[in-house]
Amino acid sequence: MSTIKRASTRYRTTRPNIPLTVERKSVEARIDDHLIIQLRIFQQTDLEHAHRLRAQVAVMANTSTGVTDATLEVTQNWMNRFLAPNDKVTFNFMIWAKQDNAPWEHVGVIGSHMLTPVPRIGYMLRTEWWGKSITTRAVQTFLSLWWTLERKVVEIDLNDAQDEHDLHLIRLEYDQDEQLVSTYTSQCRDVKTVPEILVAEIEERNIASIRVVQRSEFQYRAQETIFENTKTFIQHDYTIARP
Numbered sequence: 001m002s003t004i005k006r007a008s009t010r011y012r013t014t015r016p017n018i019p020l021t022v023e024r025k026s027v028e029a030r031i032d033d034h035l036i037i038q039l040r041i042f043q044q045t046d047l048e049h050a051h052r053l054r055a056q057v058a059v060m061a062n063t064s065t066g067v068t069d070a071t072l073e074v075t076q077n078w079m080n081r082f083l084a085p086n087d088k089v090t091f092n093f094m095i096w097a098k099q100d101n102a103p104w105e106h107v108g109v110i111g112s113h114m115l116t117p118v119p120r121i122g123y124m125l126r127t128e129w130w131g132k133s134i135t136t137r138a139v140q141t142f143l144s145l146w147w148t149l150e151r152k153v154v155e156i157d158l159n160d161a162q163d164e165h166d167l168h169l170i171r172l173e174y175d176q177d178e179q180l181v182s183t184y185t186s187q188c189r190d191v192k193t194v195p196e197i198l199v200a201e202i203e204e205r206n207i208a209s210i211r212v213v214q215r216s217e218f219q220y221r222a223q224e225t226i227f228e229n230t231k232t233f234i235q236h237d238y239t240i241a242r243p
Helices: 044-054 072-083 134-146 164-174 207-215
Strands: 011-016 027-029 035-041 091-099 105-114 122-126 151-157 197-203 219-228 231-241
Touching: 027 134, 044 091, 044 105, 072 105, 072 231, 091 134, 105 134, 122 134, 134 207, 151 164, 151 207, 151 231, 164 197, 164 219, 164 231, 197 207, 207 231
Parallel strands: 122 197
Antiparallel strands: 011 151, 027 035, 035 091, 091 105, 105 122, 197 231, 219 231
């Protein structure tokens, strides 16, 4: 009697090695002859800068809460996840900008604090700095740091998803283009091996953010209807595979 071979629900990929041990240094990137940005680690002295960012209505409209931070305490609670010792399990930076001979000014944040089940990237920029290519350059600079983190091989099972959204994210990684998957040949033939991905989850109406990830070589993969707090919206999922 023949045995029916069932499709495996497991796959092999990589993940950043937690706790993160990389020494984080400030990294500069030039946008043009007049404007340069710098990614710096979070420090407690950044609290007022972070609050100023998160007090802008247009900025917070694109976040999961959808509301501004009412007090410094609220911002502090948000920022704590990026300060030591929590910076061992998150990878986030403040974005600073310098135009011509003006002093450095804090303009935004970027990073990944959601590493499971699939790493995701997020960023925010103060409204007065929109339209200057800062976010695009910051994403590209962040990627150059992200992919150099020390990594480990992991096996993930689709059945381990905690909820429908987790399963959706895992499938984005599992169901990659076969041409990509074939470049990651598995030594264990019974386990599919795929490149690690980084996901950008963007509200459908946030055209500027969609253009940022498109310029940074993320590919559109899927859309979801999200019910979060008091918000219901269509979310577009873009991914980029580890080089």
